[in-house]
Amino acid sequence: MNVPTFADVSRARERIQPHIHRTPVLTSRYIDGLVGGEVFFKCENFQRAGAFKVRGACNAVFSLNDQAAANGVATHSSGNHALSLTYAAMRRGISSTVVMPRTAPQAKKDAVKDYGGKVLECEPSTAAREAMLKKLVEETGSDFVHPYNDPRVIAGQATCSLELIEEIGLIDAVIAPIGGGGMISGTCLTLAEKLPGAKIYAAEPSNADDAYRSLKAGRIIEDDAPQTVADGLKVSLRGRTWHFVSRFVDDILLVSESEIVEAMRLVWQRMKIVIEPSSAVAVAALIRNRDLFAGKKVGVILTGGNVDLDKLPWLKQ
Structure with missing residues (x-):
C-alpha cells in the first residue's frame, strides 16, 4: 500500500x-x-x-500529467471535498464530477455547481456513493480523487x-x-x-x-x-x-x-x-x-x- x-x-x-x-x-x-x-x-x-480539503484536492489535481488531466476528475463527497475538488479543477481548467448524497446541504451542492462541477445525487450511504462513482469512472476515464484514502x-x-x-x-x-x-x-x-x-x-x-x-x-x-x-x-x-x-x-x-x-x-x-x-x-x-x-x-x-x-x-x- x-x-x-x-x-x-x-x-x-x-x-x-x-x-x-x-x-x-x-x-x-x-x-x-x-x-x-x-x-x-x-x-x-x-x-x-x-x-481544509482544498489542500489535498489541489495537490491531487496539479499532480496529474496533461494526458490524465484531459479526462477530468471525479469523486464522491458529502460536501467539502466536492467543493475543493471542483475548485481545483476550475483552477486547472479541467472537468469535474461529484457523486453527492441527496441529503447533503443544498448550499454545498450549489457551490459545486458554481465552481463548474457536475453533481450526481445518490442515496445517503457509503455503498451507494462508491457504486455510482465506480460506474462514472469506468464510463469517463476520469481520475478518481478519493476524499481521504x-x-x-x-x-x-x-x-x-x-x-x-x-x-x-x-x-x-x-x-x-x-x-x-x-x-x-x-x-x-x-x-x-x-x-x-x-x-x-x-x-x-x-x-x-x-x-x-x-x-x-x-x-x-x-x-x-x-x-x-x-x-x-x-x-x-x-x-x-x-x-x-x-x-x-x-x-x-x-x-x-x-x-x-x-x-x-x-x-x-x-x-x-x-x-x-x-x-x-x-x-x-x-x-x-x-x-x-x-x-x-x-x-x-x-x-x-x-x-x-x-x-x-x-x-x-
Missing part, C-alpha cells in the same frame, strides 16, 4: 501554494479560561472553498498542521475532527516528523463513532450511514488513513450532538467566526476534556465553515 512520506508533504506545499490561503491562527481568551490552557485555532474555515490528498492535508506548528512553535497536543481520516492522517504525518513528542487527538461524534471503535478493536469497523449533525464526518476509515490512525493517534474523543451544537454556537458568539458542525466536534472535545488539556498548549484545527444558513442547528426548523 502506497502511503505518503514527509517528502511528499514538502512537494505538496510547493505545488499548492499558488492556489490556497495560508490561513490564520486565532486565539480566544474566553476559551483559554474555560479550558485552563493555551488554545490556538488553525482556521481552515477561511480557506479557499471554505475548508489517497496519498496525494493526505500529503496535501498535512500542510495544514505544518503551517500551524511553524506559526506557534512547540505544542503539547493537536485536536482535529475525524471522519474518513484525511486531516488526522496528515496531522500524524507532520507531527511524527516535526514534533514527535506532541499528542494527537481525534474528535468524533458519538453518533458516528466507527473510528473510535476501530482504534479500540485494532481493525477498521465501518458504519454505512450514521446520523449526526456533523455531516462531514459520516464516512469510515480506509487502509491508508487507518495506517496513520492506528500508529500515531493517542486517543479518539467522543462528543454528543448537543455538545457539537453548543461548541459551534460558542465559537460563533465568542470568536465571531463561522464554523460548521464538523469543525465544532474538535472544539466540543476540547471543552468536554478540559482536564486533559489544562495547563497545555493545544492546537485545534477548525476544518471548515460551509454552513447552510437557513438550517442552523440551534434554530427550530
Whole structure:
C-alpha cells in the first residue's frame, strides 16, 4: 500500500501554494479560561472553498500529467471535498464530477455547481456513493480523487498542521475532527516528523463513532450511514488513513450532538467566526476534556465553515 512520506508533504506545499490561503491562527481568551490552557485555532474555515480539503484536492489535481488531466476528475463527497475538488479543477481548467448524497446541504451542492462541477445525487450511504462513482469512472476515464484514502490528498492535508506548528512553535497536543481520516492522517504525518513528542487527538461524534471503535478493536469497523449533525464526518476509515490512525493517534474523543451544537454556537458568539458542525466536534472535545488539556498548549484545527444558513442547528426548523 502506497502511503505518503514527509517528502511528499514538502512537494505538496510547493505545488499548492499558488492556489490556497495560508490561513490564520486565532486565539480566544474566553476559551483559554474555560479550558485552563493555551488554545490556538488553525482556521481552515477561511480557506479557499471554505475548508481544509482544498489542500489535498489541489495537490491531487496539479499532480496529474496533461494526458490524465484531459479526462477530468471525479469523486464522491458529502460536501467539502466536492467543493475543493471542483475548485481545483476550475483552477486547472479541467472537468469535474461529484457523486453527492441527496441529503447533503443544498448550499454545498450549489457551490459545486458554481465552481463548474457536475453533481450526481445518490442515496445517503457509503455503498451507494462508491457504486455510482465506480460506474462514472469506468464510463469517463476520469481520475478518481478519493476524499481521504489517497496519498496525494493526505500529503496535501498535512500542510495544514505544518503551517500551524511553524506559526506557534512547540505544542503539547493537536485536536482535529475525524471522519474518513484525511486531516488526522496528515496531522500524524507532520507531527511524527516535526514534533514527535506532541499528542494527537481525534474528535468524533458519538453518533458516528466507527473510528473510535476501530482504534479500540485494532481493525477498521465501518458504519454505512450514521446520523449526526456533523455531516462531514459520516464516512469510515480506509487502509491508508487507518495506517496513520492506528500508529500515531493517542486517543479518539467522543462528543454528543448537543455538545457539537453548543461548541459551534460558542465559537460563533465568542470568536465571531463561522464554523460548521464538523469543525465544532474538535472544539466540543476540547471543552468536554478540559482536564486533559489544562495547563497545555493545544492546537485545534477548525476544518471548515460551509454552513447552510437557513438550517442552523440551534434554530427550530
